[in-house]
Amino acid sequence: MSDIPQPQPSEKTQNNPSAANTPKTAPKSGKPRTSSVIQIHPAGERIHPKKADGRFAKLRIAAVLATQFVFYVIPWFNWNGRQAVLFDIPERHFFIFGLSLGMGDLIYMALLLMICAFGLFWWTTIAGRLWCGYSCPQTVYTEIMLWIDHLVEGDRNKRLKLEKSPWNFTKIRIKATKYLLIFLFVAWTGITFAGWFNPIREFVPALFNGTAGGGAIFAAAFYGFMTFLLAHIMREKVCLHMCPYARFQSAMFDHDTLIISYDAERGEPRGARKKTANKEEEKLGDCINCAMCVQVCPVGIDIRDGLQYQCIGCAACIDACDEIMDKMNYPRGLIRYTTEGALKHDYAEKDIKKRLLRPRVAGYGAVLAVVVTAFLVGISQRESMEVDILKDRGVMVRENNKGWLENSYNLRVLNYSENEQILTATVKGFEEIELTGLPEGGLRVPARETVTIPVQVSTIPEYADKGSHPIEFEFTYHEVTDGEPSPSVLVEESTFIGE
Ligand code: SF4
Ligand code: SF4
Incomplete structure (x- = not known):
């Protein structure tokens, strides 16, 4: 018996705040539990968890x-x-x-964040706090x-x-x-x-x-x-008092979510005994009340009090208890991964289908699938170049050396491609209209870079009377390659200010 941890000499109601806050979410199955717990981590003092192996x-x-x-x-x-x-x-x-x-891809960044969020919701519904416990x-x-x-x-x-x-x-x-x-x-x-x-x-x-x-x-x-x-x-105070996810994830839990739980039906009534003791004769459950599960807990709670929001799902108590069960020659799993439904015998513990095939998992899964699909479709059809036409507010309209009316613009060209691209442009809107400012042979934009260039659009004064006239830029771009380039076309609308 010497290698089996003994209960602490004095048992008293735990004054750890985490225990005081114990929610009433303990599994309803099983025998009533002993109300006293062993004080392991005195309130207000740093928790020094024992190292768990397993x-x-x-x-x-x-x-x-x-x-x-x-x-x-x-x-x-x-x-x-x-x-x-x-x-x-x-x-x-x-x-x-x-x-x-780039900045033009905020929608994809938002979709990526949504994928992370819904992925976590979906995973939490299936696997409870596995994310918290391990990653x-x-x-x-x-x-x-x-x-x-x-x-x-x-x-x-x-x-x-x-x-x-x-x-x-x-x-x-x-x-x-x-x-x-x-x-x-x-x-x-x-x-x-x-x-x-x-x-x-x-x-x-x-x-x-x-x-x-x-x-x-x-x-x-x-x-x-x-x-x-x-x-x-x-340390644990972040999980206990600051983490919002610990609070709102309870909304994703149901009686089929994977949790770490003490099997009260099997463990109670708890009590110390010799290794050779006959527990049936002593009318004891499998819990020897050694408190090893509490000693290893990094947040200082007693899993035997039932499901608690403070539990980060690290499974240290499972390892600790399994070691005790091995020493006592009892089956492992007094504390284990399970579900509330399995603890209540609504279905077999290993009935994975029962846990996975449920509306909540399907609901989050469907939303996740939609967001992932939207992201993949959007990103695969995304243009590899974007052009923002910024009107030069400093120069509204002027007469150029041909006697035509001229408006100035800044083209902000964003190259999302991994290769250099060449951009050419034409403009439509009047019978006679001219675009100047782009280099001969097109504007070369290095890979993943943004280039801003001033350009001018001009037309004969008779075409552009006072006011604003719609015009259309047509950009053609292609990657710089050794082979035949395959150009793409972008059309952007803008306005021309008349006299
Ligand atoms: S649940 Fe296991 S580790 Fe915890 S007190 Fe009981 S026997 Fe010990
Ligand atoms: S899984 Fe066990 S050891 Fe880990 S936080 Fe929860 S109760 Fe504590």
Whole structure:
């Protein structure tokens, strides 16, 4: 029995605020639960969760590595000679591998955001808080901070002892080492964040030789500081008190959503016992009340109190409890991924179809499919060049050296293509009308660049009497290629001001 954790000597009502706020959403199935819980994380004090080992801890490590690979490594990838993913805000241009979005593509950016939002809603309806538990940046950064805590200060008991110990050389050395590691981590995180918005291969050397721009330095410092504040100082408080998603996602939950739950029917009445004890004779359920599930919980709640909005779905309590069940020779899964419907025996636990084929999943799925389709269709039919005709307000109308009336315009030409393009133009609106200002052979616009050029439209004075006359620009453009170019045509309307 010695290797089986024993309950704490005193049981009292937990004064942790998270427990006090326990919602009344506990599964209704099963036997009534014991009302007392063990106080593990005293109110107002920093939570020092015990390290959990097990299959879900390994999954979490994999998720942290995968998400951080994306965050730290992707900005260093190049694509067609430029940074593969770059949100170039000063230039108002976003590059996502082969996709290039400019200011004229706000609709596609909005659709991308909608895809992310509806994707998350759809996923939450199916899988509950899997996003929170494994890939939310707050969870992932907090997990990394916990790794540093664990690496430098040791597991929960050692950390608690260190917190209570007086300041001496050893404590200062340990704390200094920890904060040095944290500083290096948040500094590199901030620099990487800035590298998503500024070409990282130029920004990092510039940072070290003192020539980086102020905006990029500010972005790096701000994100680094916020990482320190949210993931190290505030930790679970962000999930408990600040995260809006934790609140509104309950609207997406129903009794078929995947949740992490304690099986009260199997676990109650809880109680300590010897490993060799006959639980039937002692009239006990499978929960030995060891509180390991509470000790490992990073938000300091007791899963046995039922489904709580504070639970981030990290599954640490599953690993901890499975380990206890193994030691007791009880089946695993007293705490497990399940659904309220399965806990109530409305259907078999493994009935995946029952969970997936439901109106809410279909509803979010349909909206998601529509938005994805709109995005793909729109982006595939998008012109690779856009021309904005800006009237030169400084010069409304004048007479040119031919004696014709002339209006001035600025053409803002946006090339979304990965190749240089050549633009030519004609103008219609009067029987005799002339366009000047474009270079002979057409305007060459480099790949992914915006070029603004002044042009003039003129006509015989008799055609354009006082007032505004509609005219039409027809632009023809094609990519610069070695082979036969395939031109595209753009028609834009404007006006000509008469005498
Ligand atoms: S649910 Fe499992 S880990 Fe939690 S107290 Fe009971 S036996 Fe221990
Ligand atoms: S109750 Fe379990 S799943 Fe929820 S946050 Fe705590 S340890 Fe993670």
